[in-house]
Amino acid sequence: MVRRPFGLLIGAALVVVCTLALVPVRDAVTVATPALVLVAPGIVAGLVGGRLDGVATAVLAALAFDIVFVEPYGSLDVHLVDDVVALVAFGAVALTVATLVALAADRRRSAEQRAEEILALSEDRERIHREQRRLVFEKTALEQADDARRALLRSVSHDLRTPLAAIRAITSDLRADADYDERTRHELLDVVGDEAERLDRLVANLLSLSRIEAGALVPDIQAVDLDELVTDRVRRLSRLLRDVTVATHLPPGLPLVDADYVLVDQVVTNLLENATRHTPPRSTIRIDARGGEGVVAVSISDEGPGVPPAERSLIFEPFRTGSSAQRSSGIGLAICRAVVEDLGGTISVGDAPAGGARFTFTLPIHRPTPLPGAGEVDEVAS
Amino acid sequence: MSVGDGRRVLVVDDERPILRALSAALTARGYAPEVALTGAEALERAALDDPAAVILDLGLPDLDGIEVLRRIRGWSDVPVIVLTAEGAEDRKVKALDDGADDYVTKPFSTPELLARLGVALRHRPASGGAHDDPSGPGPVLEVGDVRVDIPHHVAEVAGRRLELTPKEFGLLALLARHAGRVLTHRMILQAVWGPEYGTESEYLRVYASQLRKKMAEDPARPRLVTEPGVGYRLIDRDTPTS
Numbered sequence: 282m283v284r285r286p287f288g289l290l291i292g293a294a295l296v297v298v299c300t301l302a303l304v305p306v307r308d309a310v311t312v313a314t315p316a317l318v319l320v321a322p323g324i325v326a327g328l329v330g331g332r333l334d335g336v337a338t339a340v341l342a343a344l345a346f347d348i349v350f351v352e353p354y355g356s357l358d359v360h361l362v363d364d365v366v367a368l369v370a371f372g373a374v375a376l377t378v379a380t381l382v383a384l385a386a387d388r389r390r391s392a393e394q395r396a397e398e399i400l401a402l403s404e405d406r407e408r409i410h411r412e413q414r415r416l417v418f419e420k421t422a423l424e425q426a427d428d429a430r431r432a433l434l435r436s437v438s439h440d441l442r443t444p445l446a447a448i449r450a451i452t453s454d455l456r457a458d459a460d461y462d463e464r465t466r467h468e469l470l471d472v473v474g475d476e477a478e479r480l481d482r483l484v485a486n487l488l489s490l491s492r493i494e495a496g497a498l499v500p501d502i503q504a505v506d507l508d509e510l511v512t513d514r515v516r517r518l519s520r521l522l523r524d525v526t527v528a529t530h531l532p533p534g535l536p537l538v539d540a541d542y543v544l545v546d547q548v549v550t551n552l553l554e555n556a557t558r559h560t561p562p563r564s565t566i567r568i569d570a571r572g573g574e575g576v577v578a579v580s581i582s583d584e585g586p587g588v589p590p591a592e593r594s595l596i597f598e599p600f601r602t603g604s605s606a607q608r609s610s611g612i613g614l615a616i617c618r619a620v621v622e623d624l625g626g627t628i629s630v631g632d633a634p635a636g637g638a639r640f641t642f643t644l645p646i647h648r649p650t651p652l653p654g655a656g657e658v659d660e661v662a663s
Numbered sequence: 664m665s666v667g668d669g670r671r672v673l674v675v676d677d678e679r680p681i682l683r684a685l686s687a688a689l690t691a692r693g694y695a696p697e698v699a700l701t702g703a704e705a706l707e708r709a710a711l712d713d714p715a716a717v718i719l720d721l722g723l724p725d726l727d728g729i730e731v732l733r734r735i736r737g738w739s740d741v742p743v744i745v746l747t748a749e750g751a752e753d754r755k756v757k758a759l760d761d762g763a764d765d766y767v768t769k770p771f772s773t774p775e776l777l778a779r780l781g782v783a784l785r786h787r788p789a790s791g792g793a794h795d796d797p798s799g800p801g802p803v804l805e806v807g808d809v810r811v812d813i814p815h816h817v818a819e820v821a822g823r824r825l826e827l828t829p830k831e832f833g834l835l836a837l838l839a840r841h842a843g844r845v846l847t848h849r850m851i852l853q854a855v856w857g858p859e860y861g862t863e864s865e866y867l868r869v870y871a872s873q874l875r876k877k878m879a880e881d882p883a884r885p886r887l888v889t890e891p892g893v894g895y896r897l898i899d900r901d902t903p904t905s
Contacts, residue, residue, distance in 0.1 A: 439722070442748065446770035447680035453772035454684070459691040469687055472680045 288330010292338025295322035300345045307350055312364065315350040316371040319343075323375045327383030335379030343372040433599070437612075440483055444476035475520055482550060489547060490599075490612050493619045500541035500624055504647040507579060508535060510542065511568055514549045521554065524562045530569040537647035538577050544620045545644065548628075551613035552581045552640050559585030560637065567633070576626065576643040582633035593630050617642065669715040671695045672780070675705040675731070676720040676746065685718065688773045702726025709735050716742040716784055718776070719763075721754055729758055736762040742783035746771065752892030759847045759893070766845065766893075782843035804839040807899035809878075809886055811839045820878045820886075830855060831874050834867075838887065838897035847894040871895060 299322060303315045319342040327335025347357055351364045359365050451469045455461075461469070492498045508531045515527050538545075556566045560583035567582040588596055599615035617640075621628045626643040633639035672694045674685045682698045689696040697712055699705040702723045709717060717735065721728030732743055742764045747755050755766045764783040767776045804811040808821040811832075818825045818835055827835065833855040838846065848867055852860040860866075875887055888896045 439748070442769060443678050444680070447678065447684055449770035450681060450684040450688070450773045450776075453774060454688045454691075457774045459688055459773075461687060461691050465687045465691070469684060472683050476680055 286330075288326045288328075288334030289337050291329055292322045292326025292334055293341055295325055296338065296341045296345050300349050304349060307354075312346075312350055312367045315346060316367060319346050319371070320375050320378055323379030324382050327379040327381075328386050330383070331387060332380055332383035335383040336376055339372070339375035339379045342375050343368065346371055429599070433612075437483075437487065441480065444479045444483075447476045448473050471520075478520065482554065485547060486551065486612050486616055489544075489616050489620070493616070493623075498544075498619075498623060500544055502539050502541060502624075504537040505540045505542050505545060505644075506537055507531065507545075507570055507577060507644075510546055511549060511570075511579075514546055514553070515568070518550065518553055521557055522566070525557060525560055526563075526565040527553075528565050528567045530567070532571065535570055536572045536577055538644040539647045540624050540644050544624065548617045548620050548642060549579075549581075551617050552642075555613060555640070556581055556583035556585070556638075559583055561585065565635075572646065573643075575646055577646060578641055578643045580639050580641040582635070582637060582639040584633070584635055584637040587632055587636060587638045588630050596630060597628065669784070671697060671712060671714045673697045673699060673705065673708050673712065673714040673717045675699045675702070675717065675723070675728075677701065677722070677724050678720075681720070684773065685776075688777065692777060702728070702731045705731050706734055709739065709741070714741060716744070716780055718744050718746065718780070720746040720769075721751075721758060722748065729754070729761055732758060732763055733761055742780075742786070744776065744779050744783055755890075755893050756847050756849075759845065760849060764844065779843070786841070786844065804836070804842070806839050806842040806897055807886060807901055809835075809839060809897065811836050825877050827874070827877065830870055831877070834870055835874060835897070838895060842897055842899065845890050845894050845896040851894065867895075 296319065299315075299318050303310075303318060307315065322342055323335050323339035326338035344357075347359065347368055348355060351359055351368060353360070359368060451473050455466070455469065489498070511529060511531060515522065515529060553566065560566060564584035566584075568579070569582075570577055570579045597614050597618040599612055618628050621642045621644070625645050628640065628642040630638055630640050670693060672689055674682055674689070674696055675698075676682055676685075677700050679700075682700070686696040686698060697708055697714060699708045702725045705717075705719065705723075706726075708714070719728055719731060723731065728745060732745065735741065735743065740762075743762065745755075745758045745763045745766045746769055747758070747766055749768050755768075758766060764786070765779045767779060802812070802814050804813070810819045812818070813836055816832060818827055818832060834851065837851060837854050846854075848864040849861045851867060852863060856863070856866065871887065871889070875885070878886065880887060884900055886897060886900055888898055890896060
């Protein structure tokens with residue numbers, strides 16, 4: 282309806298145009314010709330502007346018809362009965378047609394408007410639905426992240442408190458001068474030492490985890506002798522490993538690998554600790570290594586219950602432990618994977634030949650740094 | 664003492680170092696410890712060995728510790744001390760309401776645990792010779808320098824007579840009857856106020872604070888100890904229990 286003034290303007294203009302066009306021939310035709318022609322401006326005004334424009338234009342057209350085409354020309358007077366009838370009929374037809382046309386146009390316009398509104402509403406609804414779905418999705422993701430954080434806190438505090446609980450139970454009692462024989466006293470002090478070492482390993486893992494999460498793990502790559510590393514680590518873990526036999530089979534001439542000594546040491550420590558947690562007392566933990574296509578693969582096998590195939594991909598996720606596992610913070614294996622992959626290797630778990638789990642990780646074989654000027658042959662993996 | 668006359672104690676925990684520590688501590692004090700690593704093992708040992716007391720960790724790998732407690736309570740009223748993680752107040756209350764005699768929060772001090780064990784064993788007449796037990800139920804209760812004469816409705820602290828309202832007296836008498844033991848808010852409310860009470864722990868806080876004022880408690884060395892989020896216990900300040 283914004284077009285209303287235009288409807289009347291166009292209608293009036295058309296009345297003027299039609300009238301001027303017909304004036305030269307008004308004596309050559311009957312009054313029926315201008316009457317028919319002058320209906321048109323009302324129709325146009327009704328279509329463009331609406332009912333009021335149509336009616337106003339029809340009235341203008343009737344006046345023009347009377348003044349210009351009905352004798353005597355130039356006045357509103359009407360003398361002939363024929364002309365009175367023609368004028369009244371013209372007025373009635375022009376008004377009716379303009380009104381009907383305008384009503385039809387109005388109805389069409391409001392129908393179009395309603396259709397547009399409905400379309401807009403349904404688009405709004407669709408957008409709201411999309412937004413709702415997005416929010417639900419985000420909420421779920423946040424809840425999952427929250428659950429993971431809670432699980433981390435719960436399991437880390439459990440793991441930190443367990444050795445602390447043993448240490449406190451023993452030291453509080455030794456201080457109370459309990460009546461212990463020498464052997465028991467030594468045994469208890471050994472437990473305190475073991476638990477302190479366990480705390481130390483856990484704290485090392487937590488530090489690594491926070492460095493990995495912060496993206497601050499920058500490996501110090503050097504040529505690492507795995508034989509030396511494994512032998513030294515097994516010796517250092519002799520207390521943890523005292524109830525099991527460790528069989529190490531590293532072939533002579535095993536290639537050096539490009540890796541960070543401290544990080545690989547942590548991987549081996551975590552895998553050995555994991556093995557002792559699951560292997561029965563007095564069983565054997567096997568460590569072997571072999572050189573392959575560009576990599577050295579190291580395997581650590583235990584005689585425990587093994588890892589069911591369905592859990593093999595999950596076990597390296599943080600805070601997961603196998604169904605048969607005793608609870609632990611489950612960050613050890615996650616750290617192994619993060620470290621090994623950062624060093625350009627892979628880690629996986631399968632079945633050991635004697636039953637039990639067999640964890641295998643690979644590391645790239647050491648490539649000597651090309652001498653300056655020796656050409657663009659080997660680029661050192663970083 | 665030989666095994667079977669009330670010195671056998673079953674210790675349930677999934678952590679071997681804790682078991683080793685507690686076994687040594689119990690042995691050094693003349694108890695005969697038995698150990699179990701899982702809930703299922705604990706139920707079996709509790710049924711077969713007829714222990715005089717059970718020390719039960721609530722975090723077991725196979726069964727919930729409270730479920731183990733409930734099943735033991737299904738056939739036995741053996742004293743049970745539960746070990747819980749710090750911050751798990753609702754678990755402590757649940758364990759106590761489900762029949763645990765007391766709890767100790769990990770990491771715990773072994774002498775404190777053994778003191779609680781001693782209190783729990785004394786409170787069971789079945790464990791032998793409890794009739795001359797000074798902290799057992801009787802008309803006149805004495806807990807350290809707190810004396811509660813129930814027939815005469817008289818309470819004294821260090822020889823000084825306290826002016827107590829009936830509810831305050833009821834609260835002190837109940838705690839004295841269970842000297843050394845923690846009583847949950849619910850237990851106290853139902854015993855002193857009536858069985859229709861149970862969740863109105865704010866009443867209790869008001870009465871406990873009035874009682875403390877009248878007892879002229881030293882906040883650094885209280886006789887009436889608040890166990891936050893759990894309940895109250897009345898202790899003999901001169902025995903090294905905590």
